Amino acid sequence: MTKEIIRLTNLTKLYDKDTRPINNVTVSMIKGAWTSIMGPSGSGKTTLLNLIGCLDSPTKGTIHINGTEITKLNRDQLTRFRRENIGLIFQQYHLVPYLTALENVLMAQYYHSIVDESEAIDALKRVGLGHRLKHVPAHLSGGEQQRVCIARALINEPEILLADEPTGNLDQKNGEVVLKLIKKLREEGHTIILVTHNPDIGRLGDRLIELIDGKISSDTAINIKM
Amino acid sequence: MFLRILRKSLSKRKSRIAIAVISVIMGAAIATALLSVSLDVSEKVGYEFRKYGANLIVVPKSDTIEVGFPGVDFGSVTEQRYINESDLWKIKTIFWRNNVLGFAPILYQVVSVGENQYEQNVVLAGTYFNKDVEIIEPYSLDDPSIFNTGIQKISPWWKVNGNWIEDQNDTTSSMVGIKVAEKLNLEIGNIFTIKYYENYEGLINETIYNLTVKGIIETDGNEDNQIFVNLQVAQDLTSRMDKVHLIQVSALCNACPVDTFAEEIEGKIPYAEARTVKQLVNAEMNILGKIEDMMFLVTIVALLASALGVMTTMTTSVIERQKEIGLMKSVGAEDKKIAFLFLSEASIIGAIGGLVGYIVGTVLAQFIGLSVFDTSITPRVEIIPIALGISVGIALLASSLPVRRATKVEPAIVLRGE
Numbered sequence: 001m002t003k004e005i006i007r008l009t010n011l012t013k014l015y016d017k018d019t020r021p022i023n024n025v026t027v028s029m030i031k032g033a034w035t036s037i038m039g040p041s042g043s044g045k046t047t048l049l050n051l052i053g054c055l056d057s058p059t060k061g062t063i064h065i066n067g068t069e070i071t072k073l074n075r076d077q078l079t080r081f082r083r084e085n086i087g088l089i090f091q092q093y094h095l096v097p098y099l100t101a102l103e104n105v106l107m108a109q110y111y112h113s114i115v116d117e118s119e120a121i122d123a124l125k126r127v128g129l130g131h132r133l134k135h136v137p138a139h140l141s142g143g144e145q146q147r148v149c150i151a152r153a154l155i156n157e158p159e160i161l162l163a164d165e166p167t168g169n170l171d172q173k174n175g176e177v178v179l180k181l182i183k184k185l186r187e188e189g190h191t192i193i194l195v196t197h198n199p200d201i202g203r204l205g206d207r208l209i210e211l212i213d214g215k216i217s218s219d220t221a222i223n224i225k226m
Numbered sequence: 227m228f229l230r231i232l233r234k235s236l237s238k239r240k241s242r243i244a245i246a247v248i249s250v251i252m253g254a255a256i257a258t259a260l261l262s263v264s265l266d267v268s269e270k271v272g273y274e275f276r277k278y279g280a281n282l283i284v285v286p287k288s289d290t291i292e293v294g295f296p297g298v299d300f301g302s303v304t305e306q307r308y309i310n311e312s313d314l315w316k317i318k319t320i321f322w323r324n325n326v327l328g329f330a331p332i333l334y335q336v337v338s339v340g341e342n343q344y345e346q347n348v349v350l351a352g353t354y355f356n357k358d359v360e361i362i363e364p365y366s367l368d369d370p371s372i373f374n375t376g377i378q379k380i381s382p383w384w385k386v387n388g389n390w391i392e393d394q395n396d397t398t399s400s401m402v403g404i405k406v407a408e409k410l411n412l413e414i415g416n417i418f419t420i421k422y423y424e425n426y427e428g429l430i431n432e433t434i435y436n437l438t439v440k441g442i443i444e445t446d447g448n449e450d451n452q453i454f455v456n457l458q459v460a461q462d463l464t465s466r467m468d469k470v471h472l473i474q475v476s477a478l479c480n481a482c483p484v485d486t487f488a489e490e491i492e493g494k495i496p497y498a499e500a501r502t503v504k505q506l507v508n509a510e511m512n513i514l515g516k517i518e519d520m521m522f523l524v525t526i527v528a529l530l531a532s533a534l535g536v537m538t539t540m541t542t543s544v545i546e547r548q549k550e551i552g553l554m555k556s557v558g559a560e561d562k563k564i565a566f567l568f569l570s571e572a573s574i575i576g577a578i579g580g581l582v583g584y585i586v587g588t589v590l591a592q593f594i595g596l597s598v599f600d601t602s603i604t605p606r607v608e609i610i611p612i613a614l615g616i617s618v619g620i621a622l623l624a625s626s627l628p629v630r631r632a633t634k635v636e637p638a639i640v641l642r643g644e
């Protein structure tokens with residue numbers, strides 16, 4: 001029982017004439033799978049995530065998510081589609097510095113629909129931050145900030161989670177905490193796309209796609225489970 | 227939640243916001259100050275207008291002498307003809323009679339005061355102070371038959387030390403101009419002597435008359451050099467019964483044509499000529515208009531400066547907060563929500579600036595009033611909404627460009643490193 005959730009067709013993105021960060025990529029991903037994306041720096045990993053995450057529009061080609069051709073949507077429609085379907089986890093966490101951990105999560109609720117504080121507190125408890133609700137980002141460790149970011153990504157219950165180097169700024173111990181969380185989310189049925197430079201992390205998923213110069217150079221199913 | 231975001235985003239960037247608020251304060255303060263001053267001053271011009279008291283002067287016709295105002299150049303008055311005191315009531319029988327606030331006749335005579343070598347000439351002016359004039363044939367039957375009038379009514383701005391002459395039959399009191407009082411060393415209650423020389427077919431006839439100083443007048447005008455007595459005293463002294471040189475008429479005339487007034491009075495007293503003194507006030511109004519134009523320009527410049535201040539702050543803020551904007555968009559904020567957040571910030575900056583600016587401006591208005599116009603300026607609550615409106619408007623306007631910029635921020639930047 002595999003259901004396609006994301007399909008990219010002849011996807012091309014170019015910023016200027018010479019660089020083609022994404023060059024004619026056609027690929028699809030199934031619901032509930034964890035896809036890792038690896039590749040050298042500048043190979044187009046982040047660009048690809050931006051496109052799937054409705055943060056950017058391709059130059060050519062189409063993207064279907066859950067049957068919707070998002071490449072046909074306008075700016076505001078994209079925004080609304082994103083907040084319903086996609087959660088984003090960033091290497092730099094991007095917490096709003098003047099808001100507390102809880103408020104950062106509440107903000108995502110606010111822009112999505114309505115604010116429900118107990119739900120937001122639950123989300124933070126799930127990532128193990130029940131005791132850090134009133135702290136501003138400056139008073140949280142990197143790992144804690146990343147967990148706030150994850151709680152924020154999850155609060156609106158998106159099907160798809162996109163993570164760009166989520167452990168890139170974390171030490172091993174904190175990185176493991178975050179990866180454990182992501183694994184749990186995978187088990188809960190979220191579709192995960194994770195960009196990483198670390199081959200060990202790359203192997204954690206169900207599938208590993210390697211990008212070189214904007215093209216898919218290898219696409220491997222991973223069977224070994226930890 | 228929105229309010230929480232708004233409050234925190236403002237309070238965490240206090241110094242930046244302060245700069246914007248201060249620039250709004252300055253603009254709003256200057257606008258408030260100049261508005262208060264100009265409102266007050268134009269009101270005071272109305273007062274000034276009344277200060278001229280008479281806006282019509284009635285003199286005998288074909289009178290070639292120059293009638294200076296508010297005093298009269300006495301040298302050329304001696305030869306002239308007169309207006310009959312018994313015709314004065316007719317002024318109150320014109321169509322616009324209810325707009326005639328008051329009138330006062332004046333009979334001038336040079337008299338001499340002081341002894342021997344200190345003897346000097348002074349103008350004695352006989353007039354009404356507080357006189358009941360009988361309206362012999364009222365315009366309408368409903369009109370009162372007695373009209374109380376006098377110089378006090380048409381010149382309420384006179385600074386009087388001591389008292390006005392209240393009794394219309396008082397023949398011993400006088401009110402002396404301050405300069406006369408200084409020259410003759412007169413104080414309230416003093417009695418002094420005036421001498422009137424009459425040249426009667428080559429014979430000089432000297433009449434001596436004693437007057438008590440009831441009040442000392444200060445007007446900064448010709449009145450300061452004159453001695454005022456009841457008309458009757460001046461007439462008796464110079465044997466010119468029923469005669470006056472001129473009549474000062476005070477007509478309250480906002481809409482009605484002063485020229486019509488003049489014509490009507492001439493109709494009632496055919497041998498008289500009524501002259502308006504509107505020109506004087508017009509000149510004054512002109513200068514005021516120019517001052518107001520200038521204030522308007524200064525206000526515009528000040529508001530432009532505020533707008534620039536707000537724009538700079540907002541632009542910096544948008545650039546600094548690009549990541550935050552991108553993040554808000556990535557979690558689902560549409561462009562209009564981003565715009566709303568920034569415009570709300572601008573409104574708050576504008577509102578605080580406007581309110582504080584109003585207070586500062588009111589204080590500033592006092593300084594301007596005292597140092598430039600020599601009067602205090604009444605603080606006006608009705609300017610608050612104006613100041614607020616202008617400030618918020620300016621802040622919003624000045625933010626429109628930075629806000630456009632904020633809505634243009636691409637959410638894709640959140641995935642890109644620095």
Ligand SMILES: Nc1ncnc2c1ncn2[C@@H]1O[C@H](COP(=O)(O)OP(=O)(O)OP(=O)(O)O)[C@@H](O)[C@H]1O
Pocket residue numbers: 015016019020021039040041042043044045046047048
């Ligand atoms: N906004 C942009 N304008 C122009 N070129 C861009 C822009 N963003 C990315 N690029 C270019 O596109 C290419 C792919 O960039 P991308 O960020 O997707 O690489 P990446 O695989 O994520 O690299 P890294 O591993 O260093 O994060 C690079 O050559 C980059 O310089």
Ligand SMILES: [Mg+2]
Pocket residue numbers: 045046047164
């Ligand atoms: Mg990248």
